[in-house]
Amino acid sequence: MSHFQPDIRHRAEELIALYPRARSAMLPLLHLAQEQDGYLSEAGIEEVASLTGTTSADVRGTAAFYDMYHLEPVGKYVVGVCTNIACLLAGGEEFLEHASQKLDCAVGSTSSDGLFTLEETECLADCDKAPCVQVNHRYVRTTTPETFDTLVDDLREGKLDHDVPSHGTLIRVRRNGGLRAARQEIVDQRARSSAARAQRAEEAK
């Protein structure tokens, strides 16, 4: 009995088919499991373990290596505030403090209404818009406490649901189909190409 809903399961199988080895799909599959459940549930981990041919301990251990996978439930919106060097120089620590108060939750935890999880992140690669904030990995570009407060209010009212999907949904653009180049075709092409190149090298002498 698959833990994945049919659509998710279908996407999982498509993902695995993109890689030479099933285990390579581990990271995208974990994103997919997180998309369905909002976080990485035990059942989701087991499902990914069976899809990638390894054990739950291995999958869980691998997931725990990466910051984007949450092994406990998180809020609908995961708010990431950067305090690394460029953001530090732009007042990132104070901004984080402000965010904690506005969201009414401690850094690293979830607000009591379950809506927000606040994280102190490392560099989000948006340093000219310091201090940097992402919500569910979307840049929101709220560089002042005021704009941040407006954003939070908007999120609370559901006004940004189109721009900021719930936590877990990462890539909303689906790949249009699987791999197109057949194995044998590639092998033959390479043979032809190598032969032609050897020929050219010969003639160049």
Added chain:
Amino acid sequence: MAMLDSPRIVSSRAQYADSYTLTRYLETGGYVALRKALTMFPEAVAAEVDAASLLGRGGAGFPAGRKWSMLRKAPVSYLVVNGDESEPATFKDHFLVERDPHQLVEGVIIAAYALQVSQAFIYLRGEFALGLERVQQAVNDAYSEGALGSKIFGSDFSIDLVVHPGAGAYICGEETALIEGLEGKRGFPRIKPPFFPAVTGLYGEPTVVNNVETMSNLPWIVNNGGAAFAALGVGRSTGTRLFALAGRVNNPGVYEIEMVKNTFRDLIYDPALGGGVIGGRAVKAIIPGGVSAPWFGPDLLDLPMGQDEVGEKGSMLGSGSVVVLDETSCVVRAAWRITKFFSRESCGQCTPCREGSGWIERAMYRLEHGGGRMEDMDLLLDLCDNIAPGLSWPPQQTTICVLGSSIPSSVHSAISMFPDDFKAHVLHGGCPHD
């Protein structure tokens, strides 16, 4: 005065709000280079890259052409594009993937053709949600256009390209850790030698790993020739490069400027570029190539921005990031926060990095927040020495990968350049800037 008349090689479409769409891409010369490359022999395309003397734009600055030629003997199995940009404070690949994803895709296909590789992956850091969507869309468009798939543009070359998301780990920007992530494992870097990706890469097969910006240069190089690229810049540092300027400047942002012809002063002060330090303050320190790089003082503002020029002065252009600290910035806090970054991002495999970064972070925390001692400075330098013996540049390392040997950079720079700041922290019992 900054030299700003070099061509926009990778940022030519920045002026368009819809720069990332297929329509705009085709209108502005999209896929012309690929079609041209397909009429050339693969080795001729590689020769242009070689002639361009294109240095890798990731962090190590290894010549791309030479990396490719390492594989001339054995057929390459995979091409992997490193879009895991996580080096603080670097954001120029972010610009490329969100604003010109088609250019990246075209560059990747050109590279694949030159290397005769039919399976390519673009690995983007997971936090680039929008970037992942845009690059995936660009890949979809490329398939529809016939630039990807079976027998592209009617040639005898087939290629598939897969967009692969990371999941939040700085270390996965290291090429062997990235490959581990692509194999579905923890991002534990491999020991080199023997695991040079060119020899033993993805699934143990020869693999080329190149940076996003490096790939993005290829369409222009094919269209204009490698010599035209090499005509820009000076010496080994050819062409233009994207620099991500951040910190205490008026106009932080991504700037494409010609290599070597501009100095740090140009980048920071030119009104068309950085626009000077906020409030007209004095520069206290510059972090030239990402936080892994040793710092420069204001005495090096007039240093030309070139690979060798910066290397000779004991640092690196690295990831293309330039961070400016001014007289109001606390260098102790900066070095502490950078060390905290390394401690959180250390993969944990090897002892000096895993334990050393944590210990240094704890000691720096005391210095910054209260409890620092005079002997801490010597202690910190010795701990740094135990991670990167000799504290030289380029560094030696006792660690598996260069994250370890990057840990000492900020601490060593801060202590040796600003010993009085540290002493003041000790005497003050914390940060005097608060």
Added chain:
Amino acid sequence: MTDVIRTTVNITVNGREIEVKAGELLIDAAERAGEYIPRFCYHPRMEPVGMCRMCLVEVEGPRGATLQPACYLHVNDGMSVCTNSEKVKKAQDGVLEFLLANHPLDCPVCDKGGECPLQDQTLAHGSGETRFIEEKRHFVKPIEIGELVLLDRERCIQCARCTRFSSEVAGDTEIAFSGRGDLIEVAPSPDKPFNSVFSGNTVQICPVGALTAKPYRFSARPWDLEQVESTCTTCAVGCRIAVQSSGNRLTRVLGVDSDPVNHGWLCDKGRFTLDSIDQNPESTDVLSAATRITTPLVRVKGVLEPASWGEALGAASAILRDASATPGGVGAIGGASLTNEGAFAWERFMRGVLGTENLDAQFGDGLDPVLLQALTKATIDEAARAKTIVTLTGDLREELPILFLRLREGAVSGTSAIVEFAFGPSALRSLARVSLVVRPGEAHLCARSITDHADAPAGVAFSNEELLEARRLIGESGEGVVFVVGRPNFAEDPRVIENAIRRFAERYPDAKFLVALRRSNVAGALDMGLGSQLRPGRGYDAEAKGLDTLAQLEALRRGDQKAVVILGGCLLGNVADVKGATAALENADVIAVTGHGGATLGYANVVLPAAIAHERSGTVTNIEGRVTAVTPKIVAPGSAWPDVAIAAELAEQMGQSIGLSSVEQTAKTIEETTGYPALSVMNDEVHDGAVVGRSDASSLRHALDPMAFPGIRSAESVGLASYTGAIVEERAQGSVHTRCATLEDLANAEPLEVPLADSYSLRLVVSRRLYDRGVAMGGSPSLHNLIKPTTLGLNHVDLDRLGVEEGAIVSVTGASGSVRLPVELNEGVARGSVEIVFGTKSATGEDAVAVLYDPTSVISQVRLESR
């Protein structure tokens, strides 16, 4: 012995030029040359990872000398290495200081103290003080990551030895690194605790006290322990062990690296069942497997009463004198728990004094010993490196765990292809190149299809494609093929498997066989002649006629045999037809020679207490025919005697002599009269299977690395290392008996009548689990939670067909009645069959096998009802 062409290279270490093996790891090459390089993560039996950085040495390169991990470099010609420069010392000092920075000051309360690689290497290479004044990392400690293993996160140095063992050696990846950086935690999945049967190995190889064993925790300090090296006799693989005691109390067992056998690994049953030997003195119920029998017992007015040896021997000899007056009136059952010397003594007594040929070391749970004798034997090494391994066994990971690890090596490295006869769930399934699903009653048909190039018969589960692949992998003559043969289904008539084995042996003359019978020293007991037609020294007498165990039980029921001597082990706990065996014992005079209690003693007239594992010296023989010495560590309790003494005294009581007085003299006699290596093995005068003088200096042995195997005293102090024992080859000169059996000696195989399957019945597969209700488990409380109650294993196809939900309780009806069992989904069970594990009890305390087994048919069939 084949000559290996050795390629060597010259390297320079600390200015000294040495010749080393080409391609060797620098860390090993340096060690062999006397330059020991400290290490934590490196372990000689696993792939290096270069993570701890303790082994950094300076290696000359194009850019001068750089620090490189010695465990990761392979030597090449002209390499120049310095292991003791200032730079290297600073690096070592630095690594240790870093490791100790967050390491808790637990030494006074840590099990590893005194045998700790971190302590030892800090003393040798570290500075005397730390400069770390920060707050150390704190975690909740200890936490149970499995039933037997505790984790102390604060002590962990993230060397990954344990996780690498779990994925690389055991292959089950039950623990893995979780998290990143200094928050890395060794963790199992929350709902799948670390209960691998190999979990104890991680405790042994952990270089700090991060992993500790619950059964051993806090029980001793290394400097209190005395140690001998011996052979484990929990199963028949014969792993080499170090047995440690404190004050005549058995304390711990550690795996010793024996290159041809166990590579230093042990299974948890071999490692953690010491309690059953000497830690249950309060258990006095003679019917309980936990009870040690420490005094002779004689049944007086229906009750077993303690007696003196004189009284007991008198009572026993009276019974035996009376019974042996009639031909075939007495016999012996059992013997696998004896040493070779004990078995030899009992053989002399039974044949020499009682004149009987009714002998059988097996309990009806093994294979025809004449067939086994006729097979060309393979060693474990040969099996692990064979190009094709064909398995006709149950789940080896449950029956002979370390053999499973050894075979797994070959499969994983790609050198060996496994052709698996799939009788039921098996850990080898995922490693097999071909799995031929074989239901009860089909093994001989499958074998015939392979050997005779015939199509798969109608109605079987294996296909022609699979047969084709199997034939291809086996080849024409069987060269390079090892058949691993055992008894996969206890409910199936052994002639089915024996038929298959014989077919393979006759058809593939170049193939070899590894006999995977699981019980202790069954191989040695059979080699000492405890079987009808067998003779000591692996001999055979074609003229002899006698009864095996099942035939003796039949004869006892009829009254044709009047008495039986049970040589160790509990008969009733080890047969499938419990009713039949009970009826036999009720009707008989029973003399039990045993170390432990059990249900069988309920029918014994006389009980004679014997010394058991770790209390006796002698030799044992493993599945490969390798003879190794066992060494006692404690004194046998009460008035238990070694078997040689019991047999000798009993003979005396009957006015005769077996000519044996001590274990050593028995070993000498065995070797002198049969050529079978015994005394020479005990005296360690053996090298590569040949008997050589002690002065031979070409031994391959080397001292064990205490960093790799913490806890085992250096081999130099105990004198034995890399011990190989002796493989029994062709019989040496000087034997008094005739010859080994050959295939031609086997009687013509009778046709097997396998009842047809009907759509209402399912065929019964009775398999084994490591954690059963035998003697070792019975007396080891720390393992009790690992024993699972009986369930009924079914394939999902049958579950669906029968409309049964997983976990539902169903009524199962077999030959002797019905029993209610919960259903468990298991895809490894073949369709049309059900699996029950032998030696377990149902939730209501019933023995399902006893109820369902049909002794009158070649296979047993059962019916299910879901109400």
